[in-house]
Amino acid sequence: MIVFSKKILLLFILHLVFFHAYAYGTKQNDRRNLAKSDTLTHSFKSPSTKYGVNCWWWWLNGNVDKEAITKDLEAMKSRNFQGAMIFDAGGHNQRGNKDIPAGPLFGGNEWNDLFVFALEEAERLGLTIGFNIQSGWNLGGPRVTPQYSAKQLTYSELVVSPDQDSLVLKQPKSRKGFYEDVAILAFPISEDFKSASPIYDLDYKLGVHELGGSAPDTRFLLDNTMRNPRDSALAIPYKVKLKEVRNISGTLKPNGLLDWKVPEGKWVILRIGYTCTDAEVSTSSGAWQGNVLDYMSKEAFGFYWADVVDPILEAADGHVGKTLKFMETDSWECGGMNWTTNFDQEFKAYRGYSLDRYLPIIAGYVVEDMETSLSFLADFRKTIADLVANNHYAEFQKRAHKIDMGIQPESAGPHAGPMDGIKNYGFSDIVMCEFWSPSPHRPLENNRFFVKQASSAAHIYGKKIVGAESFTTIGPHWNDELWHDQKSAFDQAICAGLNRVYFHTFTSSPSSMGMPGQEYFAGTHINPQITWWDQSSAFIDYMHRIQSVVQDGEFVADVLYYYGDHIPNIFPYKRADPAGARFGYDYDVTDETIFLKLKVNKGEVVVPSGLSYKVLVLPDHKVLSLSNLMKVKSLLEEGATIISQKPDKMVSLTGGTEGKEAFESIVSAIWGDNIPLKGEKKVGNGTLAWGWTAKDYLRSKGITEDFGVDKYNENNVDYIHYTLDKKEIYFVTNTTTQRISLKPRFRVKGKQPEIWNPISGEIMEAKAFRQNNNHTTVPLTLDPYGAVFVVFNKETTIKQGEEHRNYSDFPILQSITGSWNVYFDPKYKGEGNVEFTTLLDWSEHPNKKIKYYSGPAVYKKEFKLDFIPLKQERYYLELGSVKDVGIAEINMNGKNKGIVWTKPFRVDITDAIRNGKNTLEIKVVNSWFNRVAGEELEEVIDPYTNTNIMLINDYRGNPRETIPLEKSGLLGPVRIVKE
Numbered sequence: 007m008i009v010f011s012k013k014i015l016l017l018f019i020l021h022l023v024f025f026h027a028y029a030y031g032t033k034q035n036d037r038r039n040l041a042k043s044d045t046l047t048h049s050f051k052s053p054s055t056k057y058g059v060n061c062w063w064w065w066l067n068g069n070v071d072k073e074a075i076t077k078d079l080e081a082m083k084s085r086n087f088q089g090a091m092i093f094d095a096g097g098h099n100q101r102g103n104k105d106i107p108a109g110p111l112f113g114g115n116e117w118n119d120l121f122v123f124a125l126e127e128a129e130r131l132g133l134t135i136g137f138n139i140q141s142g143w144n145l146g147g148p149r150v151t152p153q154y155s156a157k158q159l160t161y162s163e164l165v166v167s168p169d170q171d172s173l174v175l176k177q178p179k180s181r182k183g184f185y186e187d188v189a190i191l192a193f194p195i196s197e198d199f200k201s202a203s204p205i206y207d208l209d210y211k212l213g214v215h216e217l218g219g220s221a222p223d224t225r226f227l228l229d230n231t232m233r234n235p236r237d238s239a240l241a242i243p244y245k246v247k248l249k250e251v252r253n254i255s256g257t258l259k260p261n262g263l264l265d266w267k268v269p270e271g272k273w274v275i276l277r278i279g280y281t282c283t284d285a286e287v288s289t290s291s292g293a294w295q296g297n298v299l300d301y302m303s304k305e306a307f308g309f310y311w312a313d314v315v316d317p318i319l320e321a322a323d324g325h326v327g328k329t330l331k332f333m334e335t336d337s338w339e340c341g342g343m344n345w346t347t348n349f350d351q352e353f354k355a356y357r358g359y360s361l362d363r364y365l366p367i368i369a370g371y372v373v374e375d376m377e378t379s380l381s382f383l384a385d386f387r388k389t390i391a392d393l394v395a396n397n398h399y400a401e402f403q404k405r406a407h408k409i410d411m412g413i414q415p416e417s418a419g420p421h422a423g424p425m426d427g428i429k430n431y432g433f434s435d436i437v438m439c440e441f442w443s444p445s446p447h448r449p450l451e452n453n454r455f456f457v458k459q460a461s462s463a464a465h466i467y468g469k470k471i472v473g474a475e476s477f478t479t480i481g482p483h484w485n486d487e488l489w490h491d492q493k494s495a496f497d498q499a500i501c502a503g504l505n506r507v508y509f510h511t512f513t514s515s516p517s518s519m520g521m522p523g524q525e526y527f528a529g530t531h532i533n534p535q536i537t538w539w540d541q542s543s544a545f546i547d548y549m550h551r552i553q554s555v556v557q558d559g560e561f562v563a564d565v566l567y568y569y570g571d572h573i574p575n576i577f578p579y580k581r582a583d584p585a586g587a588r589f590g591y592d593y594d595v596t597d598e599t600i601f602l603k604l605k606v607n608k609g610e611v612v613v614p615s616g617l618s619y620k621v622l623v624l625p626d627h628k629v630l631s632l633s634n635l636m637k638v639k640s641l642l643e644e645g646a647t648i649i650s651q652k653p654d655k656m657v658s659l660t661g662g663t664e665g666k667e668a669f670e671s672i673v674s675a676i677w678g679d680n681i682p683l684k685g686e687k688k689v690g691n692g693t694l695a696w697g698w699t700a701k702d703y704l705r706s707k708g709i710t711e712d713f714g715v716d717k718y719n720e721n722n723v724d725y726i727h728y729t730l731d732k733k734e735i736y737f738v739t740n741t742t743t744q745r746i747s748l749k750p751r752f753r754v755k756g757k758q759p760e761i762w763n764p765i766s767g768e769i770m771e772a773k774a775f776r777q778n779n780n781h782t783t784v785p786l787t788l789d790p791y792g793a794v795f796v797v798f799n800k801e802t803t804i805k806q807g808e809e810h811r812n813y814s815d816f817p818i819l820q821s822i823t824g825s826w827n828v829y830f831d832p833k834y835k836g837e838g839n840v841e842f843t844t845l846l847d848w849s850e851h852p853n854k855k856i857k858y859y860s861g862p863a864v865y866k867k868e869f870k871l872d873f874i875p876l877k878q879e880r881y882y883l884e885l886g887s888v889k890d891v892g893i894a895e896i897n898m899n900g901k902n903k904g905i906v907w908t909k910p911f912r913v914d915i916t917d918a919i920r921n922g923k924n925t926l927e928i929k930v931v932n933s934w935f936n937r938v939a940g941e942e943l944e945e946v947i948d949p950y951t952n953t954n955i956m957l958i959n960d961y962r963g964n965p966r967e968t969i970p971l972e973k974s975g976l977l978g979p980v981r982i983v984k985e
Contacts, residue, residue: 046555046730050795051767053554055132058088059546061512062475064526065094065120067291068109068141072123074516079127081534082512085546089134091334091414091508092124094141097289100527101480102959106519108292112141113314118321125325135325136332136414139315142290143336146298149313152184154306155297156283156343158214159188159368164275165195166268173264173275180281182297187279188350189362190255190264193371194271195244201372204240206232211383212368213344213390213424213573220453221420221578225627228384228572228657230376244274245372251363278365280345288339302346302393307401319409327410332436333402337416338423344390346397356392357385357660377655384657387573390424399433406435414438414473418463419576420456427576428569428597431463436471436506441499443491443530445479446961452579454495459577461503462595465561468615474499476507477530481961484522484537484933485972486530487892488545489908490743494791496549497739501724502580505556507549520952522934527955537861538931541893544765544905551764552737555795559728559735564712565593565700566611566619568601571631572657580724585623585649586699589720590711592727593700594619602637606644606692620709623700624650629657632669639672643690649703651696652677710780713738714751722746723788734798740788745910747813748788750796751781757798759784761812764793765908772796773809787813790909816882816912816983820872822926823979827866834861835937835950845978847889849936849971857971858940860951865928865976874921880985881919883926885911890932890972897927912983919982932974939969 049057063078082090094112099105110116121137128135140147146155160178177185209215211227226233254275257266264275285298300306315333322330346352353361364373364382372379399417406413412435418427420440431437439460442448461472476499477492486492496507509532515523522535532542567585569577577595587593596604596613603614610618622641624630630638630653642648656669676689677696684697695703705711713725713736722742728735734754740746752759759772759782776783784796825843830836837855842865851857875881883903888894888911896903898918906913939957941949957969 047769049554050551050762053550055086055088057550057554057557058086059507059509059549060088061090061509062093063090064511064513065092066098066513066524066526067096067106068094068111068117069107069516069524070109070120070514071516074514075124076127077534078514079131079133082133083131085543086550087133092135092137094291095289096142096291097527098524098954101961102963103527103956104954106524106954111292112294113318118318121318122321125322125329129329134331135329136334138334138336141294142287144285144288144298144340145335146287146296147294147314148296150297150299152182152282154300154309156285156300156340157280157345158283158343159278159345160281161276161278161369163369166273166275168268168270170268173266174262175258175264175275175277178277178279181284182282185279185281189253189278189365190258191251191276191278191365192254192273193246193251193366194273199245201243201245201376203230204243205370205372205379206230206237208370213387214342216341217422217574219421221456221576222422224422224574225572228380228629230380243370243372246366248363248374251366253362276366276369283341283343285340298340300346301343301398302390304397304401307398311405332412332414333406335415337421338425339421342424346393352393353389356389359659381657381659384572385659387424388571391426391573394425395429399430403433412436416440418459422574422576424574426573426597427459428463429599432467432599436473437464437469438473440475440478441495442478443486443495445481447480455498455502455579457499457502457504458580459595465594465617466596466600466613466615471506472503473506473508474504475510478510478528479530480528483935483955483957484531485890485935487890489791489892492530493908497793498724498741500552500556500737501726501739505553522951522953525953525955537934538891538893541895541905541931545907548764551767555735556728559730562712562727562729563592563594564620564704565591565623567593567595567623568625569595569597570625570629571598586701590714591701591704592712598634601634604641606641606646609645609647611646621647621649621700621703626651628654631658632656632661632665635669635672639676642692642694645691647693649695649698649700652681710753712753715748719746719748723748736796737793738786738796739793740791743790745789749783749785751783752796753780754782754798755780756801758800758802760797760799762795762797772812773807774812775807777805785811814985816985818981819984820982821979822867822869829864830856830859831861834859835948845976847977848974854946858936858946860932860934860937862929862931865930867926868923870923871921875919880914880916882912882983882985883915884981884983885976886979887977888930889977890935890974893931895929899925928976930976935972936974939971943969
C-alpha cells in the first residue's frame with residue numbers, strides 16, 4: 007500500500023485539473039479552428055442566401071400588381087436569391103416591340119403602395135430590396151426644370167473694327183427656354199498670328215459629347231492628332247494672346263447693345279453663356295419623361311432628392327435601412343455636359359487659376375499656343391469630373407448614409423462621359439458594373455466585359471461586393487444557351503473580380519399578361535415565366551457556390567496600374583492589360599485619388615485597404631500631373647518599385663510657370679537624360695524601371711508567376727486568386743468550347759491541393775500534383791467552358807501525389823439508340839405521346855405541334871445493358887447535345903438523378919443502373935422562342951402565348967422576312983460511359 011503525503015496528493019490533483027483544462031481548451035481551440043476551416047467548405051456545399059444572386063426586378067411601365075409581386079418574390083426565395091433591385095422602366099416597346107398597359111406612375115401614391123407591399127413581402131421572406139431612384143435612366147424626370155437640368159456652354163460671335171457705329175450682340179443659341187451669360191470677352195486677331203492647325207475633336211475635348219459605349223481609350227484628347235481625314239477641311243484658327251483677352255461683361259445692355267469702344271485693329275467679341283443640353287430621361291415608363299439632371303450640382307441633386315426620393319422613403323418608413331437597403335442609378339448615357347452654376351468658381355478652387363481668359367478656346371481659337379490650349383482643356387474636363395464625383399455621387403452617398411442606406415450606382419461607364427470611373431466608385435457602397443452575354447449587339451469580349459475597373463475599385467477602397475448588371479443582351483429572347491452564353495460569361499466575369507450577379511433581367515409580369523408575358527427589350531430573361539424555371543436551381547446554385555467563395559476572399563495581385571488623371575477615364579476589360587502583367591500575374595487599376603494615398607511597406611506599394619503590390623506601373627502616354635510626379639518621387643524614396651517611361655509633359659496649367667519648371671526639374675532628377683530604351687536604376691531606396699512589361703520585369707527578379715500554363719493554353723484559360731483563412735484559392739476556367747488538359751502551376755508550396763467542383767459541390771483531394779521550388783503543379787482536365795476551384799488548404803510535406811492525373815477518362819460502354827417515346831405536354835399545346843425513331847431536332851419536325859413546341863418534353867425508353875455492371879465501377883449517362891436552352895432532368899429506374907445544364911451533360915447513374923432491363927426518362931425543356939415565333943408567323947392555329955416581344959424584328963428593330971427557329975430537344979448521342 008502506497009501512502010501519499012497531503013502535499014503530493016494536492017500537487018497530483020492540481021496536475022490532473024490543469025491537464026484536463028489544458029486538454030479541454032486545446033480541444034475547444036481545435037474545434038474552433040476546425041469550425042473556421044469548415045465554414046468555407048460548408049458554405050461551398052450549401053451556400054447561405056447572403057451569397058445569393060440578385061436581380062434587376064423590372065416593373066415595366068409600372069404594370070405590376072400585388073399578385074405578381076408575391077409570385078416573383080416567392081420565386082426568388084425558392085432559388086435562394088439574396089435580394090432584388092426594383093427598377094421601374096419602359097423599354098418594353100423599343101426595337102420594334104409592342105406596347106403594354108400602363109400602370110401607376112413611378113413615385114405616385116399608387117406606385118408607392120405597391121412598393122411598400124413589395125417591401126412587406128420581402129421582409130416576410132427575408133430578402134433585401136433596393137430601388138432605382140427614378141424610372142428608367144439618366145437621372146432626371148418630368149419635374150426637373152431647366153434650372154436643375156444638365157448644362158452646356160454656348161456662344162455667339164461678332165467680328166468688329168473701330169469704325170462700327172453700334173455693336174449688337176445676339177444671345178447665343180439656347181435650349182428649353184433657358185440661358186444665362188457667363189462672360190463677354192473681346193480680343194484682337196491678326197492674319198499674322200494663326201495656329202498651324204485647328205484644335206481637332208474640340209467638342210469631345212470640351213465634354214460636349216460622351217465618347218462611345220465600350221470604355222474607349224480617350225488619351226487622344228491630350229494631344230492634337232487629326233484622326234478623321236474630313237477634319238483636314240477645318241479652318242485654321244487665329245491664335246489669341248492671353249494678356250490681350252478682355253472681359254467686358256459689364257458693358258452689355260439689356261437690349262443686347264454693347265457699350266464699348268473698339269480699339270484699333272480687328273477684334274472678336276464672344277458672348278459666352280450656358281443653356282440646357284438636349285439630354286432626356288431614357289427608357290422610362292408612362293409620363294416619367296423629362297430633363298436629365300445636372301450631375302455637377304449639389305443643389306440639383308438636393309432638389310431631386312426632396313421632390314422624388316423623400317416621398318418614396320417616407321412611404322417606406324420602417325423598412326428604410328432594414329429591408330430597404332440600397333439605392334441605385336443606372337449607367338451614364340446622357341451625352342456630355344460641361345457647365346453648371348458657379349462652374350467658374352469651382353474651376354478656380356480645383357485648378358488654382360481663373361478660366362475666363364481661356365474661354366475663346368470654346369469657339370475654336372487657340373490661346374497662346376496649342377500646348378497651352380490642350381492643357382486648359384484637360385483641366386476643364388478634369389474639373390467636370392471632380393464636380394460629377396463630389397457634387398453628385400458623393401452627395402448621393404452622404405444622403406443615403408444619413409438614413410442607414412447604401413448606394414450602388416453604375417457610376418463608371420462603360421459610356422465614356424466626362425468622368426473618372428474609379429473616383430466615382432469611391433462613393434459607392436457596392437461597386438456596380440456590367441457584363442454582357444454574347445449577342446449581335448455586343449459580340450466581342452472587349453465590348454462585353456467591364457468588371458475589372460469595378461473590382462479594382464473594391465480592392466483598393468476596401469469594399470466587399472463587386473456587383474454587375476449581368477447577362478445583358480440585345481437580340482436574343484429566352485433562347486440564350488446556358489452553358490455556352492451565360493456560364494462562359496459569368497466565369498469570365500468572376501476571373502475579372504465579380505462576386506455578385508444581378509440578373510438582367512427579371513421582369514415582373516401580372517397573370518393578366520399571359521405567358522411568357524411582358525418582357526424588357528433587352529437582357530437575358532430569368533423569372534418564373536420562363537419554361538425552365540423549375541430546373542433553374544442547378545444553374546443558380548452554381549453561381550451561389552462560386553460567390554460563397556469569392557465574396558469573402560482577399561484578392562491577390564502583384565501589379566498595380568495607375569491609369570492616369572485624364573478625363574474621360576473609363577478602364578476597359580481585364581485582357582486589355584496595359585501594364586503587361588498577363589499571362590501569369592494579375593493586377594489592379596487605380597486612379598489619382600488613391601495614387602496620392604499610396605504607401606510603401608517592405609518595398610511593396612500599399613493601397614488604403616491594406617492590399618499590397620510588388621510593382622507599380624504608370625501609363626505609357628508619358629503624361630503626369632505635378633502632384634503625381636511628386637508622389638512618384640516620394641514612393642521611390644520610400645522603397646517602391648515603379649515601371650514608368652520618362653514623362654514628357656503635364657498637360658495642365660495648374661501651378662503656372664513655376665509648376666512647369668518644377669515638373670521638368672523632378673523628371674530630370676529621377677530619370678536623367680539620354681536614357682536607353684530599356685533599363686532600371688536605384689532612386690532613393692526604391693527602383694525605377696522603364697521599357698519593361700510588368701510580367702518580364704517580375705520574372706527577371708525571380709518572382710514566380712502566380713499562375714502559369716504552357717504557352718499553348720494561355721489563350722484558353724483564365725483565373726483569379728484569393729486568400730482566405732490561410733487558404734490559397736484559385737478559380738480556373740476553360741475559355742473554349744473544347745475539352746482541354748493542362749498542367750497549371752500555382753505559386754503555393756507546402757499545402758495539399760483540393761479540387762472543388764462548383765457544379766456539384768463536390769470536393770476532392772488532388773491525387774496528382776508536384777511541388778517544385780515555389781510552386782505546385784496540379785494537372786487539370788476541363789470540359790468545354792468548364793471551371794473549378796483549386797484550393798490549397800491543409801499543410802503537407804508530400805512533394806508529389808500518387809497519381810499522374812486528377813481527372814478520369816470516360817470510355818463509351820453503350821450507345822442508347824433506336825426509338826424513343828416523347829411526350830409533348832398538351833398543356834403547352836403539345837401533341838402528347840409521339841414516337842421518335844431517332845433523336846431529332848423538334849424545329850425540323852413536320853408536325854407543327856412539335857416544330858413550334860416550347861416547354862418540357864419527356865423522353866422515355868426501355869433498354870437492356872450490353873454489359874454487366876460491377877460494384878466497384880462508376881457509370882455515367884451522357885446526353886451529348888441538348889438544345890436550345892440546354893437543360894435536362896434525368897430519371898433512371900425511378901431514381902431522380904438530377905439536372906444537367908452544361909457540357910458534357912453527364913450524370914452519375916451508378917446507384918440506379920441495373921443488369922438487364924432499364925427505364926430511362928429524360929425531361930428536356932426548350933425556351934419560349936419557337937412557340938412565340940410560330941404564333942407570330944401564324945403557323946399554328948391555336949395560339950396561347952402572349953407577349954410584347956416581336957421576334958420578327960432583328961436586334962436593331964428592323965423587320966426580317968422570317969424567324970429562324972432554334973434547334974430544340976435531345977439531340978444526343980445518348981451514351982453510358984464508365985469512369
